[in-house]
Amino acid sequence: MAVRLFSHELSDLCLGKPALRSLSITSTVADALEVLKTSGDNSVSVWSCDREVAGDYGDDCRCVGRVCMVDLICYLCKDEKLASPSLALKEPVSVLLPKIHGLVLHVEPSCSLLHAIDLIVGGAQNLVVPIKTELGNKRKQHQKQSPTVTIHKGREFCWLTQEDIIRFLLSFIGLFSPIPAFSIGTLGIISSEILTIEYHSPASAAIGAISRALMDQTSVAVVDSEGTLVGEISPFTLACCDETVAAAIKTLSSGDLMAYIDCGGPPKDLVRVVSARLKERNLNGMLEHLTTSLSCGGFSSSSSSWSDEESTGVQVSPLPRSLRHSRSMSYSARMVRGAEAIVCHPKSSLVAVMIQAISHRVNYVWVIEDDCSLVGIVTFSDMLKVFREHMEPIA
Structure with missing residues (x-):
């Protein structure tokens, strides 16, 4: 079969x-x-x-x-x-x-x-x-x-895309039993090669990492000084914004950028900060462009309109705003809405992680321990390698 x-x-x-x-x-x-x-x-x-x-x-x-x-x-x-x-x-x-x-x-x-x-x-x-x-x-x-x-x-x-193929395989997941029930830790598909930036660091320091994450179809993890995952700067989220976010990336910290691209559009206080810093740096062209875009309602930030609990079938507990680094024990949590840091545990099964990623329309899931310390990342590409290896003896 x-x-x-x-x-x-x-x-x-x-x-x-x-x-x-x-x-x-x-x-x-x-x-x-x-x-x-x-x-x-x-x-x-x-x-x-x-x-x-x-x-x-x-x-x-x-x-x-x-x-x-x-x-x-x-x-x-x-x-x-x-x-x-x-x-x-x-x-x-x-x-x-x-x-x-x-x-x-x-x-x-x-x-x-x-x-x-x-x-x-x-x-x-x-x-x-x-x-x-x-x-x-x-x-x-x-x-x-x-x-x-x-x-x-x-x-x-x-x-x-990778997502199309993973969705198709998920429809026939029973054919691969018992592999889908194995944990991602057991399968050895947790990659420690991850892109990170510290919460208080300038977001501009992540520009190269954002480009790399886009190419690899992953994301940039935002961590605190203890290595705890606070949120992320995700190309999947940025792709739903408009071009004026470039001004925020150049003028805000990584933590503030997460709030800027959060659900519902940028907070007014952060817009004022971005505008003031553009003016300080004589970047008047983008300042004018930003003002025009906001006055026309040009900025858009898309988070899922459906209920996370309904779409995944599991309990989802978003963390509070990133200024308060509360820790969530829910491995399927959106750690900051709009930053879309979807997480799992090394003991999570392959099929559960597949469903998490597909439900949230991302190509990866972050892996954390019980204390929210960042272990690594699991990607669709890594998942496809597992299914490909399963076929190796008869391919």
Whole structure:
């Protein structure tokens, strides 16, 4: 049964997924920002029809990367960009693309699930898969109204991500018994290679770590002086904010940044602090941009609208505001809403951690001890390695 599961074609996983939004490699950063703000998507694909850029694929256009709001935020965190964001937004979108190749790969709909897992374990973030449906007249008419939907030679494309594959495997989790019931500690998938920053440290010191976390699809842990996990600066949360968060990252401490991106938008007192510090540093371009954005209601911070208890089926106890480092004994706690630090214990089962991560729409779960000291992190990639190793003898 498990062998047949891994032989599934990726077209099966694309059912119901929306077509990719796309931009040309010749677009600007402002174009990317506009699509991210108006489409409701967390990311946009960037395409090239230039053989030197796309590679030797004949006449085919290729997806050469993926851009999200976090790429744009980190790009704007440089002083020269904050001084004149209007000029920064005129730069080509290619400045936002990571220099590492292989993060986005094209695969055919007939590609097997097993091969897809191998690609993701090997470092791919997104797989670009043609959607196997004929485009009817209504769809073509819709395409005229939505030019950012990717269609090439009559085909649309979709993303497949680590989360998509984990969700699919979870639907057939009984086939892998007894492995899903083993603890993550027993399976040896807790990684101690984590990105951290101290609570009182400037958030700007985490810019490089945020970029790395985005690439690795993890997060930056915010800890106190004793190594206790207080919260996190998560690319998944930042992706739901707007570009003005760059100003907060450059001017606030890590702890204050968590409060700034907390559910409901930035507190007024922190907005005043950010504005004052931008003015002190003569970063008037971003100050004006921030003022305009806030007056238009531009900032958005998305936390889950559903009940955590209902979505996970377990007790969830959020910690108080990060200024009060109360410790929670609930391993499924959101430690700061909006900072979304989802945690588990080394003795938590693999299937429980999978459900936690999927329920909260993150690719990882932090691992802590009873005293909330940080042990490490478990990622979707590590989980996929377990399932892949389970198939090794018969693959």
